[in-house]
Amino acid sequence: MNVIIITGAAGGIGKEFLKLLKDEPGIDEFWVVGRTEGKLLKLKEEFGDKIVPVTVDLTKDEDLLGFQDYLKEKNPTIKWLINCAGTRALYKKDVSLPRMLATIRTNCVGNIAMCYACIPYIGRGDHILNVASAAAFQPLPSNNSYAASKTAMKFFSLGLRTELKSRGIQVTCSCPAWVSTELMTFEPDEIVPIKKLPGVTTADRVAKKSLRQARRGKAIVFPTLKCHVDYYITKLAPHFFIQWYAAHVEADNFKEFIESGIIT
């Protein structure tokens, strides 16, 4: 049985991947992974019987182990694993410790765990596509644990690419900058460091470019010009400038955010 697995499939970018791959030839099932069962069931209503909702909270070891058992039972051939689940910090004070850790646990640990669990079922010519972020290019005060989680995901993806090369498995890491999705909508009581999102793009554009470049075997995908610019600035500029850039170009409300005493 050939399957495509997408984590965060009900989200802005994840759903666009599903739309683009839904008519992929030779696929028997699409396993849509996320934590909210209702949202996954809606995908089944929208995209039909090949959709298999798999409820997994990536922050929970017991859910990850349950998913590993599910794989053992079904023994699928995974043609694409797309790790797109993600979350961000809440821009508030007194956020609970589990919620603060959710960013690292979801974006990094959970998606890496999905790679470990799925790799035994991925064969030659098939793909892993990890969605990291342009936040992976530098430390990002005001989006700090998010940037750390994405940096880990980017490095893990590049290392994994080399580890899996001789097995013919393609690993690609997509690094979008701002994308207009639910992730970037803020609650009224959040003190956000960024109100206008420079170079913001759409989820369908990110998914399209990421898939196209993954099929071409690229290591890293830069979905927009801003990602290219960020990547080269942070590679070439001295550290003090990068820190200034992060606080003043990547954020337009940094002063109020810092004065509020929030840490991310």
Ligand SMILES: NC(=O)c1ccc[n+]([C@@H]2O[C@H](COP(=O)([O-])OP(=O)(O)OC[C@H]3O[C@@H](n4cnc5c(N)ncnc54)[C@H](OP(=O)(O)O)[C@@H]3O)[C@@H](O)[C@H]2O)c1
């Ligand atoms: N939006 C941006 O500006 C931007 C920029 C660069 C990179 N990205 C990355 O792109 C990916 C997709 O983001 P998006 O913008 O499409 O966000 P989104 O619309 O908020 O979608 C995020 C998805 O992740 C799922 N998710 C969150 N926590 C989870 C958990 N613990 N276990 C399982 N699933 C979980 C959500 O499921 P539930 O709805 O059930 O919680 C949702 O389906 C993320 O990795 C994000 O970091 C986004």
